[in-house]
Every structure is written in C-alpha cells, then in structure tokens.
Amino acid sequence: MWWDAFDILLQANFWAATIRIATPLIFGVLGALICERAGVLNLGIEGIFVAGAMAGWLAVYLGLSLWGGVVVAALVGAAFGLIHGTLTVPLGLSQHVTGIGVTLLATSAAYFGYRVAFPNVATPPRIEPFPTLDVPLLRDLPFIGPIAGQQTAFTVLAFLCVAVVAFVLARTPLGLSLRAVGDNPEAVEAQGLSVVGLRIGAVMAGSALMALGGAFLTLSAFNAFYFGMINGRGWVCIALTVFASWRPGKALLGALLFGALDAYQLRIQTIAGGMVPSQIFLMLPYLFSIAALVLVARRADYPRALMKPYFKGQR
Numbered sequence: 001m002w003w004d005a006f007d008i009l010l011q012a013n014f015w016a017a018t019i020r021i022a023t024p025l026i027f028g029v030l031g032a033l034i035c036e037r038a039g040v041l042n043l044g045i046e047g048i049f050v051a052g053a054m055a056g057w058l059a060v061y062l063g064l065s066l067w068g069g070v071v072v073a074a075l076v077g078a079a080f081g082l083i084h085g086t087l088t089v090p091l092g093l094s095q096h097v098t099g100i101g102v103t104l105l106a107t108s109a110a111y112f113g114y115r116v117a118f119p120n121v122a123t124p125p126r127i128e129p130f131p132t133l134d135v136p137l138l139r140d141l142p143f144i145g146p147i148a149g150q151q152t153a154f155t156v157l158a159f160l161c162v163a164v165v166a167f168v169l170a171r172t173p174l175g176l177s178l179r180a181v182g183d184n185p186e187a188v189e190a191q192g193l194s195v196v197g198l199r200i201g202a203v204m205a206g207s208a209l210m211a212l213g214g215a216f217l218t219l220s221a222f223n224a225f226y227f228g229m230i231n232g233r234g235w236v237c238i239a240l241t242v243f244a245s246w247r248p249g250k251a252l253l254g255a256l257l258f259g260a261l262d263a264y265q266l267r268i269q270t271i272a273g274g275m276v277p278s279q280i281f282l283m284l285p286y287l288f289s290i291a292a293l294v295l296v297a298r299r300a301d302y303p304r305a306l307m308k309p310y311f312k313g314q315r
Helices: 002-010 012-037 045-061 066-088 095-117 144-148 153-171 173-183 185-190 195-221 233-243 248-272 278-297
Strands: none
Touching: 002 012, 002 248, 012 045, 012 144, 012 153, 012 173, 012 195, 012 233, 012 248, 045 066, 045 095, 045 195, 045 233, 066 095, 066 195, 153 173, 153 195, 153 248, 173 185, 173 195, 185 195, 195 233, 233 248, 233 278, 248 278
16 A cells, blocks of 8 residues: 555656646746735635636637637736735735735625526536647657646646746846835835835736636646536635745645545555545645745745835825
C-alpha cells in the first residue's frame, strides 16, 4: 500500500491532473495578487469566478469562438472589478463588505442569467471545449509528452500570464507604480500619478484574470456550466496569495501544490479503500491552505497600504 501511495507521484497522469486543477487557481491568485499589490483586497473573487465561467460558456454557446468566450469572460470580470474599485477606491467603502457584495451580485447575476437563457432545461447544454495540445516536439518525449498532451491552450495562457505579470511588476515603470501605490500612495501622488486610476486599473485587470479562472472550468476542464462548480476556489486563491507573499513565481508554486494535493487525495482514496473516511482525504488540500496561511502570514511582507483608503491631498 505504501509503495502504491508513493508510486502515484511517479505517474504522468498525476502531474497532468495537478496542472489541470492548478490552472484556474493560477488565474485567481494572479488576479488577487495584482489587486492587493495595488492596496485593494478583492473578496469578490468567488463571484467573479462564477460570472466568468457563465459568461465565457454562454458566449461560446451563442456562437462565439472559444477565444471569443475567453475575451467575454475577461470583460465581465473587468466590469465587476470596476464596480469594486469604484466603491472602494474613490468612495473609500469597506473593502471586505464591498467584496462580499460583489461575490453575491456576480453569483446571483450568473445564476439568474442562466435561468433566463435556459428556463426549461434540466441538463446544461454542452459546447465543444478547447482541444488538448498536440505538439510534435513534445509528443514523443517520455513522461513530459503525456503530461503536455493532456493540457489545452488555456493552460498555456495561464503560465504565460505568470511570466507577463512577473515581468511587468519587476521590470517596468507600470509595475513600479503599481507596487508603490500599494505601499506608499503619497509618494505616487507626489510624482503626479493618479492613485485612483492606478488602483481601479489594477482591480479591473486582476478581476479579468479571476474571471479567466472561472472560464477555464467551462471552456477547457468541462464543457458546460453547473451551479456550484466553482466550489470555493476563489477563497482558496485568497489564502494562496498570502502564501505567495504577493510574488507571481510563488503564486504558481502555491497553485501547483494545492493542485497536487487535490489530485493526490483523489487517487489515494482508491488505494485506502474504506479504511479511512473519504472526507479525511477531501480535507487535505484545504488543510494545506489553512496551514500555509498560518505559517506564512506572520512573516509575510504585506503591501503597507493594503485595505487603507487614500484620498488625494490627505496625509
């Protein structure tokens, strides 16, 4: 039994599943990271996941291409980001309360839109999702080939987003301004830049990425929209953002760790049989999130202006 448990880690299917499970979390953590780097906590992520999943899938069902559905999902996420940013940045409302309100609004709007579009449908209509990759150079490689062959272009997009966000934050004037507005908005204002504009723009961009996490589930992992399909992934992303210490590379690592634990618990249940209740295994990924949050939170280098409203001219 113990060898079988270890053998899981050597299987290409396990690592392929790990990457698939981690992909929506990568989008979500990157989105939360961008928002919080700019000083805004976005607890609307769970609802934005739902809205992105619904909007992207419905757009494809109505005739858009798969990439068109991705764009629609991003635009819907950005729209909810604009709502959240407008209420929390220039108006200075509570970021916690507003974020939860956005989650409720986005989730309810998605479910209402589904019922309006399909009032008498018991089984969700299906679409043709992103196909798996077939890269000639990778196809025949041992171990790597089977892993890459089970992914889609949407997963490649997630990894590209990690590289782009890391580069922008670390190597560009925009990234410097974004980090500064989350640490010292007074200094940003002194340079003649708009704190409000930077923060709202960051929340919109981060929310667009969050929506892509939801769209991945309906356009790549599955081929339909189901109620409850997000299943708390947004809240996990909030914890993983702290685990990542607001760094894109560590965000990728945290998402992959969570994905590995989730993929592992599904397989270890088969080996354990009925000796251990399945609920114990189901808890493992979430226990990891809690433990990571507790261990890292004490020494995490928070953006110093996180959740602190700022008004022009105020010192």
